[in-house]
Amino acid sequence: MVGIITYGVYIPRYRIKVEEIARVWGANAAEISGGLGVFEKSVPDMDEDAATIAVEAARNALLRRKVDPKEIGAVYVGSESHPYAVKPTACTVGEAIGATPEMTAADYEFACKAGTAAIQTCMGLVKSGMIRYGLAIGSDVSQGAPGDALEYTAAAGGAAYVIGNDDPIATINRTASFTTDTPDFWRREGQNYPRHGGRFTGEPGYFKHVKGASTLLLSQLKKTAKDYTYAVFHQPNAKFPQKVAKDLGFKPEQIKPGLVVPRLGNTYSGASPVGLAATLDIAKPGDTIFVCSFGSGAGSDAFDITVTDAINDKIDRAAAPSVEKLLQNPIYLDYARYAKHKGKLVMQV
Amino acid sequence: MTVARFWRKIPQRYNLVGTKCETCGRHFFPPRTFCPDCRRNGKIVDHKFAGFGTVVTYSVIQTEPDQFASPGPYVLAIIKLDEGPQMTSQVICDPKDAKIGMRVKSAFRRIATDGESGIIHYGTKFVPVE
Amino acid sequence: MREVAVIGVGCTKFGEHWERSFRDLFVEAGALALEDAKMSGDQIDAMYVGNMSAGRFIEQEHIGALIADYAGMTGRHIPSTRVEAACASGGLAFRQAVIAVASGIEDIVVAAGVEKMTDVEPGASTDALTGAADREWEGFVGATFPGLYAMIATDYMHKYKMTREQLAHVAVKNHYNGARNPIAQFPNEITLDTVLKSTMVAEPLRLFDCSPITDGAAAVIVAPLDRAKEFTDTPIRVLATAQASDSIALHDRRDISTLDATVAAGQRAFKMAKLSHKDIDMVEVHDCFSIAEICAIEDLGFCKKGTAGKFTADGETALGGKIPVNTSGGLKACGHPVGATGIKQVYEIVQQLRSEAGKRQVDGAKIGMTHNVGGTGATVAVHILGRV
Numbered sequence: 001m002v003g004i005i006t007y008g009v010y011i012p013r014y015r016i017k018v019e020e021i022a023r024v025w026g027a028n029a030a031e032i033s034g035g036l037g038v039f040e041k042s043v044p045d046m047d048e049d050a051a052t053i054a055v056e057a058a059r060n061a062l063l064r065r066k067v068d069p070k071e072i073g074a075v076y077v078g079s080e081s082h083p084y085a086v087k088p089t090a091c092t093v094g095e096a097i098g099a100t101p102e103m104t105a106a107d108y109e110f111a112c113k114a115g116t117a118a119i120q121t122c123m124g125l126v127k128s129g130m131i132r133y134g135l136a137i138g139s140d141v142s143q144g145a146p147g148d149a150l151e152y153t154a155a156a157g158g159a160a161y162v163i164g165n166d167d168p169i170a171t172i173n174r175t176a177s178f179t180t181d182t183p184d185f186w187r188r189e190g191q192n193y194p195r196h197g198g199r200f201t202g203e204p205g206y207f208k209h210v211k212g213a214s215t216l217l218l219s220q221l222k223k224t225a226k227d228y229t230y231a232v233f234h235q236p237n238a239k240f241p242q243k244v245a246k247d248l249g250f251k252p253e254q255i256k257p258g259l260v261v262p263r264l265g266n267t268y269s270g271a272s273p274v275g276l277a278a279t280l281d282i283a284k285p286g287d288t289i290f291v292c293s294f295g296s297g298a299g300s301d302a303f304d305i306t307v308t309d310a311i312n313d314k315i316d317r318a319a320a321p322s323v324e325k326l327l328q329n330p331i332y333l334d335y336a337r338y339a340k341h342k343g344k345l346v347m348q349v
Numbered sequence: 350m351t352v353a354r355f356w357r358k359i360p361q362r363y364n365l366v367g368t369k370c371e372t373c374g375r376h377f378f379p380p381r382t383f384c385p386d387c388r389r390n391g392k393i394v395d396h397k398f399a400g401f402g403t404v405v406t407y408s409v410i411q412t413e414p415d416q417f418a419s420p421g422p423y424v425l426a427i428i429k430l431d432e433g434p435q436m437t438s439q440v441i442c443d444p445k446d447a448k449i450g451m452r453v454k455s456a457f458r459r460i461a462t463d464g465e466s467g468i469i470h471y472g473t474k475f476v477p478v479e
Numbered sequence: 480m481r482e483v484a485v486i487g488v489g490c491t492k493f494g495e496h497w498e499r500s501f502r503d504l505f506v507e508a509g510a511l512a513l514e515d516a517k518m519s520g521d522q523i524d525a526m527y528v529g530n531m532s533a534g535r536f537i538e539q540e541h542i543g544a545l546i547a548d549y550a551g552m553t554g555r556h557i558p559s560t561r562v563e564a565a566c567a568s569g570g571l572a573f574r575q576a577v578i579a580v581a582s583g584i585e586d587i588v589v590a591a592g593v594e595k596m597t598d599v600e601p602g603a604s605t606d607a608l609t610g611a612a613d614r615e616w617e618g619f620v621g622a623t624f625p626g627l628y629a630m631i632a633t634d635y636m637h638k639y640k641m642t643r644e645q646l647a648h649v650a651v652k653n654h655y656n657g658a659r660n661p662i663a664q665f666p667n668e669i670t671l672d673t674v675l676k677s678t679m680v681a682e683p684l685r686l687f688d689c690s691p692i693t694d695g696a697a698a699v700i701v702a703p704l705d706r707a708k709e710f711t712d713t714p715i716r717v718l719a720t721a722q723a724s725d726s727i728a729l730h731d732r733r734d735i736s737t738l739d740a741t742v743a744a745g746q747r748a749f750k751m752a753k754l755s756h757k758d759i760d761m762v763e764v765h766d767c768f769s770i771a772e773i774c775a776i777e778d779l780g781f782c783k784k785g786t787a788g789k790f791t792a793d794g795e796t797a798l799g800g801k802i803p804v805n806t807s808g809g810l811k812a813c814g815h816p817v818g819a820t821g822i823k824q825v826y827e828i829v830q831q832l833r834s835e836a837g838k839r840q841v842d843g844a845k846i847g848m849t850h851n852v853g854g855t856g857a858t859v860a861v862h863i864l865g866r867v
Contacts, residue, residue: 045441046421047459051471055457083469092471096363096457098397350619358615379616379728406637406735408629409682410621425626425681427730435730437613439621444682449637460620472620 002126003168003308004161005067005133006315008060009277010053011157011264011326014043016338018152024335025147032152037238041155041265043333043341044141048156050079051089053270054139055096057160060320061135062097065169067162069098073131075105076121078114078269079158080187080194081141082107093137104131111185112234113295114138114269115159120175120301122163133164138269145193146344153237155265157326159273169311170280170289173304176220178212185296196296202240206294210234210244213300214292218248221304225249229287232258232275234294236266250290257282263327269295276305278323285309350463355470362472365455367434369396376432400455401478402428405435409444428453428475439474452478482704483580484714485864486587487516488826493695493814494664501537501595502549508591508696508819509550516700516710518587520551523700525585526559527575529568529592530818535607537598546591558585565611566767568592569697569821570851570860574720576701577862586703592819593696604692608817611854613728625689627729627855628768629681635736635770636683638785643683645788647674649769650687650811652797657808659838662823664693664814688769693814697822699829707867713833718754718846719863721747727857736770738856741778748848748861749780756780759863760844761831762802763824765852766809775850776804779861798839806831806839821851821860832866 017040019029033039044053054077062069077089090105108114108121115138122134139158144150163172184205187194197205210233218224225231231250233241238261245255258275267274272293279289289305311317339345360366367378371392375384378398384391407426424440424447440453453475460472489511491504499507505528513520528546533539547559562572569592576590596604609618612627635641651671657663669687677686700710707714723743726732733739749755762779766772773787781802782790790796796804807813807827810820828847830836836844846865852858 045458047441047474049459049469051469052457052459055471059457087468092363095359096471098364354615379613406630406634408626408633408684409679410623410626410629411679411681412623412625423621425621425623425630427630427735437617437620437622437728437730449633470619474620 001168001171002123002163002165003171005164005166005168006061006065006162007159007277007280008057008062008064008320009157009159009274009323009326010056010060011042011323012044012048012053013331014045014333014341015040015330016043016333016335020335021152035239036152038153038262038265040263041153042157042267043338044156046341048141049083050081050139050141050158051083051092053141053156053158054089054093054137054160057137057139057158058093058097058135061160061162063320064317065315067133070102072099072133072135072162073103074122074125074134075099075103076108076118076134077137077139078108078110078118079138079140080109080111080114080268081143093135099135110299111295111297112236112266112268112271113293113299113301115273116293116301119161119163120177123172123175126163126165133162136161136163138273140268140270142266142268143193143342148193150194150196153266155267157264157267157274158270159277161273167310167314168308169315170305170307173306174217174221175301175303176213176217177299177301178209178216179299180209182298184298201296205296205298206234206236206240207244209298209300210292210294211248213302214248217302217304227288228254228290230257230279230283231255231290232272232279233292234272235259235261235275236271238262260323260327274323280311281317281322281324283307283311285311350461350470352468355468363457365398365400365473367396367398368393376434378430378434378436398430398432402430402453402475404440404447404449404451404453405429406449407440407447409447426475441474441476446477454478480581481583483577483701483717484704484707484867485699485717485825485829486702486707486710486714487512487518487700488829489515490662490697490823490826491695492662493693493816495597496694497597499694501533501539501593502545504595504694504696505546505591505593506549508593508698509589512589512698512700518710521555522587523552523557523589524587525557525579526589526591527562527572528559529562529572529821530594531563531565531568532607532610532817535603535610536594536596564858565853566765566817567821567851567853567858567860568818569823570849570862571722571821571858573699573821573825573862574722574860577717577720580701580703586706588701589698590701590822591696591698592822594816594818595694596692596816597694601692617728623681625681625684625768628770629684630729631736631774631855632683632770635773638736641773641788643675644671645792646688646769646773647671648792649766649772650674652791653766653805653809653811656798656806656839657812660808660813663808663812664691665812684768684770690767690810690815693816695814695816695819697819697826699822699825714867715829715832716865716867717862718865719748719752721751721861723747723859725857727854729855732856736774737784738774738778738852738859740856740859741775741850741852744859744861745779748863752863754846754863758846759802759848760846761806761828761841762804762848762850763807763827764804764809764850766805766811767815767852769811771852772804772809779850798841803841806836806841821849824849824851825862825864828864832864
């Protein structure tokens with residue numbers, strides 16, 4: 001049965017508070033935090049990027065369980081902030097974990113759902129017997145334009161999943177997706193920052209696709225929200241996942257462990273993968289987890305997951321930091337240092 | 350640092366792959382293909398270091414070369430890896446917290462970039478062991 | 480093996496010479512040396528020139544040929560060789576010249592050093608100097624030259640509890656001497672406060688602990704001792720020449736704050752000259768950074784390991800002290816045109832031994848020593864010279 005063999009997360013140590021960003025733009029911090037449900041977001045160090053985050057997340061995954069990297073037959077990294085437009089992050093990751101050269105690799109882009117798309121691809125390669133293990137990563141150092149609403153939530157972080165058949169800690173029983181051509185949020189080649197359709201990103205974007213994929217999967221499985229212990233929805237802010245969960249019949253307690261956006265921000269391709277990881281951090285054998293990501297452009301990937309005994313017997317979750325641990329002891333930055341870290345200052349080249 | 354010179358040592362830079370002399374048991378990082386003790390009698394093999402070590406000496410660099418990935422003060426240190434050899438690297442920590450004897454472990458970071466259009470030089474720096 | 484003597488010396492002023500090129504500097508130093516020896520260039524049999532990095536600073540290699548050409552020597556097709564060992568290039572050029580004469584293969588040989596550092600931007604200058612360290616495993620990972628010597632200082636101060644104030648005395652003394660040296664780049668006295676309040680470069684080293692970027696050239700002429708009187712009434716005998724090497728990277732050294740190559744070269748020099756420390760009247764050491772002078776005087780054996788800080792603060796290395804160190808002002812105050820420094824050190828000792836050192840003269844100077852280091856100690860050259 002195909003599933004998650006091991007998982008790992010990496011979140012940079014720096015943070016900036018919503019109130020500090022609001023201060024610079026003369027906005028009302030309380031209103032913004034109240035509206036978004038987000039209080040602070042993670043910021044990469046000056047020498048971190050989507051590749052270094054992906055590597056650290058992958059290495060953390062491999063600390064939890066003894067997997068021979070040479071048996072990893074595929075590496076896919078999903079991101080909106082790949083360091084190169086041409087030259088895959090997946091190659092750097094493959095090299096840094098010792099999986100090269102006998103493997104396939106490619107980078108994915110699908111806004112915030114590139115990481116879950118990578119998971120689906122690995123599932124297919126494993127199920128078909130083409131590979132033994134696949135590594136799927138969602139990692140971002142997301143950019144929001146200065147003064148734009150997205151600046152309050154665009155964060156840095158990532159999670160890595162080793163997908164395979166041998167004693168998974170959680171089986172991925174089924175996945176279903178819902179994809180359309182919807183221009184809710186985009187970035188043209190060469191542009192520094194993405195643009196978005198404001199309120200258009202809500203109903204025609206997020207809600208249509210998350211509900212589309214979720215109801216599709218639930219009907220295929222003939223299940224309802226009540227059948228699940230936990231649920232993880234894409235979290236661009238705290239309000240959207242709370243609303244969609246309610247609309248689909250999920251209770252607040254079900255989504256609580258996976259709702260990390262208030263303290264982390266939106267790690268884009270890392271968002272759903274990190275939310276799932278936070279849930280796996282506390283899950284017990286027999287727990288069932290419903291996951292539905294969302295990526296602008298647009299599409300959603302839904303997953304039905306069952307946690308197995310192997311989560312206690314076959315991996316050592318304590319061998320790598322939990323999401324909760326990575327959220328602790330942050331180092332706060334003022335806006336000037338944040339701008340320096342995020343490359344928003346035009347330097348002499 | 351040209352493309353070829355950077356690429357040639359990627360396993361060393363990313364994964365701390367050094368060498369070991371099987372004849373005398375000495376470990377080398379940075380790697381050596383010739384054991385200074387055994388010379389032509391030394392049998393050299395690759396050895397992947399675990400990435401844990403202790404700071405032997407350090408300095409907080411205030412003025413740094415142009416191409417480095419982290420402008421601003423940074424900690425430069427000589428680290429004695431647990432397996433024996435000493436290597437030079439940066440330690441990512443508040444400069445005030447750096448001290449001789451601190452335990453550190455390897456982390457994957459950007460070392461430098463070749464300008465805005467050249468390649469990115471990834472490699473190993475160190476973080477304190479908590 | 481023949482005895483060798485220095486028969487003539489010349490040195491340009493050290494500083495930022497915007498108007499003067501690499502070639503101009505060399506020619507000036509060479510002409511001064513020939514004048515000093517009252518000889519014609521036609522009498523030169525061979526040249527050795529120390530230069531660290533003309534390729535990076537002025538995009539020029541093939542320095543041996545260039546120098547012979549611009550010194551007007553092409554007609555005689557003499558052998559002319561560039562010698563490189565980072566900051567020890569000059570010391571090694573001198574040693575090669577001495578060996579050529581001692582061996583009998585050449586008679587009258589010029590040993591010169593030249594560096595033109597200010598034609599590139601400061602960032603490029605610092606990067607070029609990093610080539611003196613291990614580029615692949617020190618420079619590439621973020622080590623700067625001051626950073627490496629700063630790590631030596633951290634290790635030294637941790638082991639021997641030298642204070643920051645004691646270390647500051649090195650630069651104060653060297654500036655005092657430099658103020659009395661007509662060729663010095665910084666002929667001004669400073670106070671301890673100047674050093675302790677200057678900008679931090681790499682902890683614990685501040686701006687005034689660091690030698691500057693300098694343009695300059697120096698040249699000395701050596702000959703067999705038994706021919707010296709043809710050229711000068713004050714020949715200076717080369718009593719010893721010694722050279723040693725060590726690992727290029729600081730992290731591979733046996734002890735971070737001991738330059739074993741200095742220990743080795745120093746011991747070889749004393750042995751060759753059949754002399755001991757009490758015979759030395761003054762020594763020019765390689766103070767690329769203040770901590771380098773501290774380590775040098777210990778590693779050469781002038782005081783015990785761990786005591787040089789107090790030794791310096793107590794004035795023992797000042798002009799009137801037990802063993803005057805860097806009467807020229809050292810690399811700090813006199814300046815450090817990399818390839819030229821080793822030759823300038825010989826120039827200073829020769830002036831001292833000829834009683835031509837003016838306001839920085841050490842009374843009764845009979846025997847002097849030079850100590851020139853490449854990188855963080857991977858190459859060291861030590862010479863001992865004495866009045867005939």
